[in-house]
Amino acid sequence: MTGNSLPVCGQGGADEALLTVRGLRVVIDGLHILHGVDLDVAPTGVTALLGRNGAGKTTTVKAVMGLVPRTGSIVFAGTELSGLPTHLVVRQGIGYAPEDRGIFAGLTVAENLRLAERDGAPAYRLVHELFPELKQRSGQLAGTLSGGQQQMVAIGRTLLNGNRLIIADEPTKGLAPKIVAEVADVLARVAESVPVLLVEQNLAFVRRLGGACAVLADGRTAHRGDTAELLADEAAARRLLGVGSRRPAGGSAVPVTTEVAL
Amino acid sequence: MIVLLVAPYSALPVPGLLDGSLGSPGSLQLIALCLVYGALATGYDLLLGRTGLLSFGHALYFATGLYATDLAMLELGFPFLVAALFGVGCSTALALLLGSVSLRVTGIGFSMVTLAFAQAGSILIQRNPGGVTGGEEGRAAPADLLPGSLVGIENTANLYWIALAYLLLTLALVRWTVSSPTGRVWEGIRENERRVEVLGLRPYGFKLVAFVLAGGLAGAGGVVYLLLTGGAAPQAATSDATLALLVMVVLGGSGTRWGPLLGGALYTWAAHRLGDLANSAAIADLPAVLRVPLSQPLFLLGTLFIAVVYVLPGGLAALPARIRAARTGSAAAAHTPEGGSA
Amino acid sequence: MANPASAADPVPAVTATGDPVPAVPATADPASAAPVPAGAAVAGAAAAGAVPVLRLRGLGWSVRGVPIVEDVSFDVGEGEFIAFIGPNGAGKTSLFNLISGIHPASHGKVELDGADITSEPVHARARRGLGRTFQTSSLWSGMTVADHVRLAAQAAAGPMASYRIWRRAARYAGQVADTLERTELAHRADTLASALSHGEKRKLELAVLLVSDPRLILLDEPMAGVSAEEVPALTALIRSVHRDLGRTVLMVEHHMDVLLGLADRLAVMHHGTLLALDTPAAVMADTTVQQAYLGEAL
Amino acid sequence: GTAGTTAADGASGTKSPVKVGLVYSKTGPLAAYGRQYLEGFKAGLDYATKGTGAVDGHKIEIAEQDDAGDPAKAVSGAKDLIGKGYRILAGSTASGVALQVAPIAAQNKVLFISGPAAADKVTGLNKYTFRSGRQSYQDIRTAASFIGDAKGRKVTVLAQDSAFGQANVAAVKAVLGAQGATVDAVLAPPSATDLTPFASQAKAAKPDLLFVAWAGETASALWTSLSQQDVFASTKVVTGLDLAASYPLFGPAAEKISFLNHYFGGAAGTVVEKAMADSVTKAGAKPDIFTPDGFTAAQLVVHAIEANGGSADDTAALVRALEGWSFDGVKGRLTVRAEDHALLQPMFQVKLTGSGAAARPTVEKTLSADQVAPPIAAIAG
Amino acid sequence: MSTVVLLICTGLGLGALYFLIASGLSLIFGLMDVLNFAHGALLSIGAYATWWAGTEGGLGFWPAVACGTAIGTLAAVLLELVLIRPLYSRPRDQILATVGVGLAVPALLTGVWGADSRPFLQPPELSGTVHVLGAIVPANRFVLMAAAAVLLLVLRLFLGRTRYGLVVRAGVEDRAMVTALGIDVRRAFTLVFAIGGAAAALGGALGGLYFGSVHPGQGTSLLIFAFVVVVMGGMGSVTGAAVASAAVGLVQQFANYYTAAGLGDLSVVVLLAVLLLVRPRGLTGRLA
Numbered sequence A: 001m002t003g004n005s006l007p008v009c010g011q012g013g014a015d016e017a018l019l020t021v022r023g024l025r026v027v028i029d030g031l032h033i034l035h036g037v038d039l040d041v042a043p044t045g046v047t048a049l050l051g052r053n054g055a056g057k058t059t060t061v062k063a064v065m066g067l068v069p070r071t072g073s074i075v076f077a078g079t080e081l082s083g084l085p086t087h088l089v090v091r092q093g094i095g096y097a098p099e100d101r102g103i104f105a106g107l108t109v110a111e112n113l114r115l116a117e118r119d120g121a122p123a124y125r126l127v128h129e130l131f132p133e134l135k136q137r138s139g140q141l142a143g144t145l146s147g148g149q150q151q152m153v154a155i156g157r158t159l160l161n162g163n164r165l166i167i168a169d170e171p172t173k174g175l176a177p178k179i180v181a182e183v184a185d186v187l188a189r190v191a192e193s194v195p196v197l198l199v200e201q202n203l204a205f206v207r208r209l210g211g212a213c214a215v216l217a218d219g220r221t222a223h224r225g226d227t228a229e230l231l232a233d234e235a236a237a238r239r240l241l242g243v244g245s246r247r248p249a250g251g252s253a254v255p256v257t258t259e260v261a262l
Numbered sequence B: 001m002i003v004l005l006v007a008p009y010s011a012l013p014v015p016g017l018l019d020g021s022l023g024s025p026g027s028l029q030l031i032a033l034c035l036v037y038g039a040l041a042t043g044y045d046l047l048l049g050r051t052g053l054l055s056f057g058h059a060l061y062f063a064t065g066l067y068a069t070d071l072a073m074l075e076l077g078f079p080f081l082v083a084a085l086f087g088v089g090c091s092t093a094l095a096l097l098l099g100s101v102s103l104r105v106t107g108i109g110f111s112m113v114t115l116a117f118a119q120a121g122s123i124l125i126q127r128n129p130g131g132v133t134g135g136e137e138g139r140a141a142p143a144d145l146l147p148g149s150l151v152g153i154e155n156t157a158n159l160y161w162i163a164l165a166y167l168l169l170t171l172a173l174v175r176w177t178v179s180s181p182t183g184r185v186w187e188g189i190r191e192n193e194r195r196v197e198v199l200g201l202r203p204y205g206f207k208l209v210a211f212v213l214a215g216g217l218a219g220a221g222g223v224v225y226l227l228l229t230g231g232a233a234p235q236a237a238t239s240d241a242t243l244a245l246l247v248m249v250v251l252g253g254s255g256t257r258w259g260p261l262l263g264g265a266l267y268t269w270a271a272h273r274l275g276d277l278a279n280s281a282a283i284a285d286l287p288a289v290l291r292v293p294l295s296q297p298l299f300l301l302g303t304l305f306i307a308v309v310y311v312l313p314g315g316l317a318a319l320p321a322r323i324r325a326a327r328t329g330s331a332a333a334a335h336t337p338e339g340g341s342a
Numbered sequence C: 001m002a003n004p005a006s007a008a009d010p011v012p013a014v015t016a017t018g019d020p021v022p023a024v025p026a027t028a029d030p031a032s033a034a035p036v037p038a039g040a041a042v043a044g045a046a047a048a049g050a051v052p053v054l055r056l057r058g059l060g061w062s063v064r065g066v067p068i069v070e071d072v073s074f075d076v077g078e079g080e081f082i083a084f085i086g087p088n089g090a091g092k093t094s095l096f097n098l099i100s101g102i103h104p105a106s107h108g109k110v111e112l113d114g115a116d117i118t119s120e121p122v123h124a125r126a127r128r129g130l131g132r133t134f135q136t137s138s139l140w141s142g143m144t145v146a147d148h149v150r151l152a153a154q155a156a157a158g159p160m161a162s163y164r165i166w167r168r169a170a171r172y173a174g175q176v177a178d179t180l181e182r183t184e185l186a187h188r189a190d191t192l193a194s195a196l197s198h199g200e201k202r203k204l205e206l207a208v209l210l211v212s213d214p215r216l217i218l219l220d221e222p223m224a225g226v227s228a229e230e231v232p233a234l235t236a237l238i239r240s241v242h243r244d245l246g247r248t249v250l251m252v253e254h255h256m257d258v259l260l261g262l263a264d265r266l267a268v269m270h271h272g273t274l275l276a277l278d279t280p281a282a283v284m285a286d287t288t289v290q291q292a293y294l295g296e297a298l
Numbered sequence D: 001g002t003a004g005t006t007a008a009d010g011a012s013g014t015k016s017p018v019k020v021g022l023v024y025s026k027t028g029p030l031a032a033y034g035r036q037y038l039e040g041f042k043a044g045l046d047y048a049t050k051g052t053g054a055v056d057g058h059k060i061e062i063a064e065q066d067d068a069g070d071p072a073k074a075v076s077g078a079k080d081l082i083g084k085g086y087r088i089l090a091g092s093t094a095s096g097v098a099l100q101v102a103p104i105a106a107q108n109k110v111l112f113i114s115g116p117a118a119a120d121k122v123t124g125l126n127k128y129t130f131r132s133g134r135q136s137y138q139d140i141r142t143a144a145s146f147i148g149d150a151k152g153r154k155v156t157v158l159a160q161d162s163a164f165g166q167a168n169v170a171a172v173k174a175v176l177g178a179q180g181a182t183v184d185a186v187l188a189p190p191s192a193t194d195l196t197p198f199a200s201q202a203k204a205a206k207p208d209l210l211f212v213a214w215a216g217e218t219a220s221a222l223w224t225s226l227s228q229q230d231v232f233a234s235t236k237v238v239t240g241l242d243l244a245a246s247y248p249l250f251g252p253a254a255e256k257i258s259f260l261n262h263y264f265g266g267a268a269g270t271v272v273e274k275a276m277a278d279s280v281t282k283a284g285a286k287p288d289i290f291t292p293d294g295f296t297a298a299q300l301v302v303h304a305i306e307a308n309g310g311s312a313d314d315t316a317a318l319v320r321a322l323e324g325w326s327f328d329g330v331k332g333r334l335t336v337r338a339e340d341h342a343l344l345q346p347m348f349q350v351k352l353t354g355s356g357a358a359a360r361p362t363v364e365k366t367l368s369a370d371q372v373a374p375p376i377a378a379i380a381g
Numbered sequence E: 001m002s003t004v005v006l007l008i009c010t011g012l013g014l015g016a017l018y019f020l021i022a023s024g025l026s027l028i029f030g031l032m033d034v035l036n037f038a039h040g041a042l043l044s045i046g047a048y049a050t051w052w053a054g055t056e057g058g059l060g061f062w063p064a065v066a067c068g069t070a071i072g073t074l075a076a077v078l079l080e081l082v083l084i085r086p087l088y089s090r091p092r093d094q095i096l097a098t099v100g101v102g103l104a105v106p107a108l109l110t111g112v113w114g115a116d117s118r119p120f121l122q123p124p125e126l127s128g129t130v131h132v133l134g135a136i137v138p139a140n141r142f143v144l145m146a147a148a149a150v151l152l153l154v155l156r157l158f159l160g161r162t163r164y165g166l167v168v169r170a171g172v173e174d175r176a177m178v179t180a181l182g183i184d185v186r187r188a189f190t191l192v193f194a195i196g197g198a199a200a201a202l203g204g205a206l207g208g209l210y211f212g213s214v215h216p217g218q219g220t221s222l223l224i225f226a227f228v229v230v231v232m233g234g235m236g237s238v239t240g241a242a243v244a245s246a247a248v249g250l251v252q253q254f255a256n257y258y259t260a261a262g263l264g265d266l267s268v269v270v271l272l273a274v275l276l277l278v279r280p281r282g283l284t285g286r287l288a
Ligand SMILES: Nc1ncnc2c1ncn2[C@@H]1O[C@H](COP(=O)(O)OP(=O)(O)OP(=O)(O)O)[C@@H](O)[C@H]1O
Pocket: A028, A029, A031, A033, A051, A052, A053, A054, A055, A056, A057, A058, A059, A060, A201, B341, B342, C196, C197, C198, C225, C227
């Protein structure tokens, strides 16, 4: 639909990218899910991966992690990842907070974090400073945590090690508006020191974090550029994401707390 | 199917597959056993593949039909037809009783409760209470109470017809019930039991119907088996027997129309014929390293089974689809993947 | 979090039956107590004297001594639409599970149309006309879309219809076509549920619900994970069920703008208790709710 | 229908062969017995046909069917053989097999010679069924011979609560109870693995004679328990001596047990035994407890065919030829009792010397066939 | 009195044997979600290897047990690497593959060493008896109990104290996520299988002591009780399995002795059925 010509605009050129994905293809059970995803993650700040439901965002991220069979080139800081099993990909210095949070419900919060320890000096101070709640609840079974607390565990695990890249897949899904705001704060802070690849449906959230973006459609990269520019361009946003910067649905008279619902 | 109808009249030798011509009593007996097990597996699949119930005690109902019929003739002097009805009635009633208890638990708990009941039944039969079951020796069926047309080697063809009829009955019944309103609920239960409850249907009753139906069919299988083997033996009630049914169903492909039949027949054929292969001269001449394992039929069966699990996931019934998929898959791979995701 | 007052007396002194004003239990924690000013009579609320569709009294559920839902009491009038909001882990799903019978209540009472259903199993409640969807799509993955609707239609015809093992299963062609039309799934009738997109799965959940025509509908986060693009259609569908068919609906949702357009009343849950139940405007204006749920605007 | 084997006659050069089917355990739990049986059968055939393998020029063809110890498989095998025109069947390592194949033989009017299966019920089961081995009753009579005068003595039977164990208890009650002994039983579940309590119970019963009827995998555990509970100090213990491979299972108790025995290699000292031993040894095996059963079966088969001029077509004639036949067998003089087809045969009292792998049996006393003869059973059908 | 003491001691001995087998099964079944029907085969391999090392190899008893356990462990590792690992995405096929192994291995043992029992070496120091309150209890029952107690302790330490226990518990919940934390989960699973196999092989080796003999079907016939114990204890709970083992051993021993027809097995399965009907998740209430 959008053709293969990829408008590359703004910054985020391939040269100095930390993670470079080219021609990524994924076939599962004979289904072609990705056919040609290109993606660059800048060495600083947030890079957003956007697209409609089923566009292939999660699959792209999983392919980078080696969680699904993939072909194509995935270069991270000079290392080719496409042949590596997942645990070795992670050991390159990538922290991953998956879409469904990947919490081990039967383990305690402390055990969930301990499992993620990779190098000698896990940064518990940082994690506990960001999420004091995790310290208080360290003995609680993670399965009984609320959704927001679980999300904190998931993000906390990525911060424990000296990672060079953090990948967060829809960290706000199913979260209450207040927590969404909190998560946005945390990610903004994290992105100051470690680059973040963010998959997100909530455009308000993406806008808040800014940075570069790539938009997927039907298993292909349909657009790459700057997030703010994309969201400001009504026509492009509608074409690529199916929405404009619109008013809340339902025509309620109540002043809604902005676009959380998007 | 047509092959099955003309089999008794055929003098066709089937080297390798059968020892002797197709219509010879030995071959007919083996084919009939294959049909009975095919039918048993089809009935068992009503639980496993259609309703999603993993019962480890199905052999109990088979053995109940077998023993109840035999003992009704031996101890109560019932004529065969009455005894057969009694046998099927007993297994159905037992399935109703034990099913209503064991279905109170779900998941692996259900499997284990059915296993426990079947184990208890198996122990009882082995224990020879009151000298009735014959313990480890079993009891031979009384020839004088059986109809003359079912006794004697020259009447093997009649037994074959009965086995075939039983198979057709099972296939028809399973097919019919699966496409009945109840079958639709079974499918729902198999996929997501909780969701069925939320619709206002109590899964328990529907599972019980499946359990009783499968139990009754197994009991009828026991009756046919009694005719074929001329007696009841405790091997029929062991947990191994249920395990064999499970293996058959999976071998063929559970939840499919022909899979369990195929699996049951293949398993039975292998169990009988692999013995001959294991004892054949060709193997006796091999060096010890090969000869020793190959001369054990169970070893061959076990390895064959592992091989099928690896090479044919989804069972034999999935084979045509897999071949088709492999063909189109390679064809599609050659083209550009335009259609993309669904 | 524990509430000694209500623990001692699981059924708090409640306003007289038929009181159109929803009962908001007082909480022990003064900080979070700040009760919403008792709302004016709400559109769609039960008229005085009429039996409410759903009535909860002191409903509670605890797991191994830890209270998860505490002392919830309110009435739902015929044709009302109540939306539930609250932080993650507030107990919204748990409350729905108590109402629909997935979990047995530890204390308190649930009444449907005046009948006490507290100890009834899930299927019995469903037969009384209580339908629900789940927070994570709960479908029969190996069945086609049409089969889903057929099974639901069959179930709606009463359990005896499903025990006719000697009959061929009815096709329910008219009902299936209608429902799929209404939910815009007609073109996917023969698709396996597992192959549907997320939004379509959500629609199918609604289709299954609609065909059995329940009196009271519980929807648990029907919009979760649905892309922004699909939200309006789904919202419209839910609205038509409520407005056109006149069904009573309870819905949990985090998408504020969606529910503000739908709900007659807004219920706020926090730490297992009902913090507020009032008109959307009143609830949104409440500072406690702002703090507990909405946080700073984003 | 089944075409007979009468096609060719003596006139043409090669005479029609006689087919004999063996249904026995080639595999399964009783495979060791089955192997002995087969070795014995081959040796017996060789002996009875004087190395020709033929009777009156009619070659004897053997076909084997494996029953794996399962009656259902045995019946299928038997039906297959009968369907192919076999008029003589032999075999049955397990009692269950014998009891279920015999009726099939009767239904189809073929001769059936049961093998090592010991169940008394096989005797007199029907007129087509014979046996080539000993039966439980003969075991019990041998055991009874250890007690001398039974009057006023106390006998305890330690057995498994299975059909085999129950039959043994009943037989002991019938034999020794009739002679004035008080008989009681300690029955252990067949599946019980820890037998210490039962050994202690048997000891507490303080019998004059403890008769142990045990089969299966727990034998070794049982003997260990009996030694540990020191049963041998207070009581005479009698049991059956099984195949040679089982001798070590008695452990250190071996020398303290009085054994009744059907047969062990070298027990009989007869000419026929020598012939069998030579033949079996030449085939690379050793005579053991059930080798004579195969040997005797072959003798019976050859005799029946001989008496019918090299044909096996007339089953009634085969039966007539065997009934009342008396001949020299491996264990001495053997008689097929005409009334119920019991095989009357001598039995042995045996001692083991040495224990473990070094245990060797020696005959203490040979009991004549009459001394151990079972009561006459009425032939059914 | 002495009878009761005897029954208690032997019942606990039997329970110890069950635990030796069930612990490995529970570990594999509960932690890895693999219903291992080949566990009985591993037990038989351990028993035969011990027997072989003791008689043909001429080793002493304890070296033979060590050798048998090592070979059993090796077999378990091989089983995991060759058969189980490629099937992790197909749990049902895993069960079936182990069913195949459970059929094939005893048949192979039969082919090589025959179907009959083989006398097992009995070291003199363990074949004696101990007098306890008037009952004469075989000494090896106490060896079994000691081995079971040590095994229980070791397994609890392994699960509670080492990272491996954590990895495996997490891996059962979500394998992919564990790898996504940079952990080679396959190695941990192989290790668990090895430990389960080692426990089974040890059970086989010491079971030879208990039975005084080995035969090919020994492992398979014990397997059903091991399943019962695992389910009763609450799947995956090693402590639960220990409690259930003791209970099953005692119940079986007492029922065998005191009921006329020796209803030990029957009472065990009835116990299982009743327990599951009352507490569907077993004693410890953990779900698989
Ligand atoms: N294991 C799988 N098997 C079959 N299809 C799959 C599988 N995983 C993903 N898909 C399909 O691939 C497509 C892309 O899925 P993916 O989860 O990557 O989308 P997404 O962009 O993350 O969507 P969402 O916004 O809903 O999270 C979808 O149509 C999905 O149904």
